[in-house]
Amino acid sequence: MTLSRAIDLLTFRNKQFPVLGLLFFFGLLLPLVADNYILRAFSIFYIYVLLGAGLSIVVIYAGLLDLGYIAFFAVGAYTYALLDQHFCVPFFISVPIGLLNAAIFGLVLGFPTLRVRGDYLALVTLGFGEIIRVLLVNIWGPHGITGIAPPLSLNTVGGAENLYKLFYIITFMTIPLGFLLLSRIERSPLAQAWLAIRDNERAARSCGVNSLHWLLLAFALGTAFAGTAGVIFAGIQRYINPSSFILDESILILSIVVIAGGTSRGRLLVAAGLLCLMPEVLRDFANYRLLLYGVILIIFVIGEEKLKGIKLSRAHNAAGQSSLNMQLQKPGIMPSGLVRHSNDNGWNLKVNHLTVNFNGVAAINDVSFSVELAGRIIGLIGPNGAGKTTLFNCIAGENQQFAGSISFPGMKGRHSPFMSARCGVGRTFQTPQLFESMTAFENIAVSSIAQSDIPIIGSLCGSTRWTSFSNKEKEKINEIVRYLGLTEVSDMKVNSLPLAMQRLIEIGRALALKPRVILLDEIASGLNSSDKNQLTQIIRQLCKQTSVGFLIVEHDMDFIMPLAEEILVIDAGEMIFRGSPSEVKANQGVIDAYLGGTNVIP
Template sequence: MRGISGLTGLLDSARVKIPSLAVFAVVLLAFPSIADEYWTDVGVKVLLYVVLGLGINVVVGYAGLLDLGYSAFFAVGGYTTAILVGNYGVNWWLTLPIAMLVAAIGGYLIGYPTLRLRSDYLAIVTLGFGEIVRVTANNLEFTGGPDGVILPFRPVLFGYELAGTQSMYYLVLVIALVVGLGATSLTRSKIGRSWESVREDERVAEAVGVPSIRVKALAYVVGGVIAGVAGAFFATYIGIVSPTSFTFLTSVLILLVVLIGGRGSLVGVFLGALVVQGTPEVLRSIGDEWRIFLFAVVLIVLMFVRPLGLWPARTRRGARLAQSAEEPPLPEVGVAPGEPLLEVRGLTMRFGGLLALNDVDITVGRGEVLGVIGPNGAGKTTVFNCVTGVVRPTAGKVVLGGESLIGRHPHQVVQRGMARTFQGARLFSDMSVVENVLVGMTARMNSGVLTSLLRLPAQRREEQRAGRQARYWLDFVGLSDKATRFARELSYGDQRRLDIARALASNPLVLLLDEPAAGMNPSEKADLMELIGRIRDRGVTVVLIEHDMAFVMGLCERVLVIETGAKLTEGSPYEVQQDPRVIEAYLGVDEDDEGDEDADGDLGAGPDDTTAPTLTKGQ
């Protein structure tokens, strides 16, 4: 065990002691000149698996979509190039974008219909897709059937045919570097953050503004494009494309590149490819039987020593906190302060035979703080879910600033100016604090795939502005000193504040807080009340669900009471406290306690009182 610990420490310390990129560059460039033909060929195969690893790293490592049929995209790219070159004599360079396009279409066709599946089901579907592509290629005439398609010549560059192993090594090296740079650009943009957020918690990602279905489809498309490039190179390097090159084992080996190297790690992909393709060649001298056995042992030991991979993703995640802050202006809306901003009419929700909400009406004025109270199971969170598009109500209307929200997905609701938190602080725990806030800005960012891939000036400016606004929101909630920590490392109170900061990052008109004070001590609750007051003062309308009556009565201008899915009453905190129906149904006053009420029949909390009773029933 001491040896294992020493190896682990050595790998970790290498990050600091070795200028990785410079060493990699020198070794990779010099390798063909110091290696013979055989080892140069091994180097070509390693780099080919680097390209494939970069592609599946997008799908599995970043987006978290388990793909057991990735060799299908590899095959599509290879066959496209082989057929165009071998059957029609098309220049190899012209087949490259076509192979990428066809593989991207394949990625979309397999990706979009399966994006609502999870874990095992998704893996089975992708496995089936991989086998369908291989069997189809084995049985079609224009793909050459079992014999495949032969490519009669190799690419020509500036009149020089790339025929030798050394020239093909440099070609695949350039491809790997270009793909690596492109993948790095994407993963460090809003697209990469969106992939990671979907991997962490898809429901929450959608609720904070990430279009999860579109983001996952994009991961398949990008992964398909990269596999198409790899397939096009493979076809011209081997000189023949046949079904035996794209088996299930190929998909497993590509997946191992990411698992061994480190999921979501670009450097890890290089190391994983080196292990997967290099180790069997190093062991070849001991014979095939023992070689395969020892290779399996090496894999097991590596997974035991480095369960997160040889080079795990960043030990301290992501974007640095900007030096200066920039306050985003509140979105414009044609509603004056105090006028109705959010209107809910006849909201009804049935789950089968269960009537969860029954004809609920809510009106929230702009700049108001509205409290929603009621026993557990009354339907309060269901109201939030219906309003924000998490579930579609059976009947009713939801209008924000004059625009209907019925039928819109949660990320579209965020785009139109409504954000929410959940009962528990559901953060992206393996992302940093500042990255969590940046994910919350996704709905307000416009950079697409091409601008992010090329890091065009407009995209860089948008990222810089997002960084300054993230700084503002972290300063606003008091978390700027913890910006680079993992979200999971924060205390419970700080996690709740980060949850609010992430919701505010979408710059909403209306903020829905679901039990924000749950689990907090009195000091943290006082700080939270002050924070919500500052949110209201900034012009944001707040609707909150809370069980702590002192918190609600001391903060809200108006209180709405829900019981068994229907609105019981609403009014000022004082009026709600005096309502006999609330006293009976919510506060749980027993007959023996009736004599303890004040002479005027209230609960001891008049309009001038500074405290209010805490919930005693239904918590």
């Protein structure tokens, strides 16, 4: 990283220099003109900015509601207090120890609790925060620990009158460092993975993203911020007690993140200022302080929501106008990374005695088949409720509650969706499952994360190779975009695109996995005849030129019959027939299952 680039990041010259750059230089000059009271107030303010930055990783990026975040702040604070009291460990050595200790606590909490989501996760983290507080009271008492050493001795800083300047400098310098880390996260594949999980965890797992792994990483990084802030807090307070780590503090930090409303560091500073500095500014109005404080917050939040509504309305209107004439384009040049050699091995899917029950009802009943999929298009049809999607979900790893076995190259037995994806199985969904906060290009790029071993340290602290997708990776994604005719919409948010393009983006996401087989779940549903013809051309071309196989669930007989070379027919959870399209059309059992009579399937 060049010196000029580092300065740009630290002063946010790229996007927010007029505001954040001036605030940065104001912060440098403040110790020269402010008294100890103001310096202490700003020191506490910076600690809460750091806490808000850490919680934003968990809440904004990963989409997890953590109501016990203050517990990790306590872990950092008590880590330094105990190290100082019992082992005389210096402050600056205690900082990385407190950081690591809080991150370990985050992993220990996250591993069992991240299997739940939403309100349940909020309740679990809330309980964890209260458990930590009660433990602190019972082990070290309600009065906590006193006599903690300051970061530097009085002799070193030139006397007690300079301590508050020291406290200020230490807390102030954590902000550009913390914001630098947030900036690198924002530009890295880490953020892409977290945002994908936040938007649609089901789709992220189908792209090869191990959601538990990535969410644990978010938890660990977020709690590391809290641990660092805790060590600094203990050093400048010089005493700590459990009353500093109550639920109200968790709610305060969460409020900072909510008011900030995103990843903007400038907004984080404003939110923390409103909640931490404003009470000090209004202290002279003691009788009306809380009233004025509440009114200011209400005005800010309501105004912000109205502004968001205006922006969203304008975005939807613009998207609506631009999508009126959108049509699918003819396929472009086949992506070079997808071309297979002539000696490519086969890909055989084996399903043995598969049985799936939902509340005692058999959705799949003792189904067995073996089918070669490499370079072939296989259809899977059946009436509504026959069990087609249930079978798909078992193959893709979404449903692991079954009897029997499923195996394919690289995988035997039960498996998760991200494991299937990494074995070369891509898929689409009945209703498109996209990452709505991302563009078409970014949606497809998520699958490339699973194909790369991302070194976390390099991504956050060092190598620019991992601060964003490399040019080579971007070009591979652009090849897929061009092939599918999505170039004109690659930078548009996917929720503004028509259904046909959304389905193509799902196919593009599957192609970015470099798949051996793609499972298409009612891909033609809702499309007009022109779009279906375009889709048919893409599927046939991929199958012929890349030997990618397709297993297609479909109700549209006019679409699947000319396309597939073999059809599997399921009815009431049982395999009733398999054969060529012409044989399926003539089979009386299939006709009865579909139409209940002697009519012929078109």
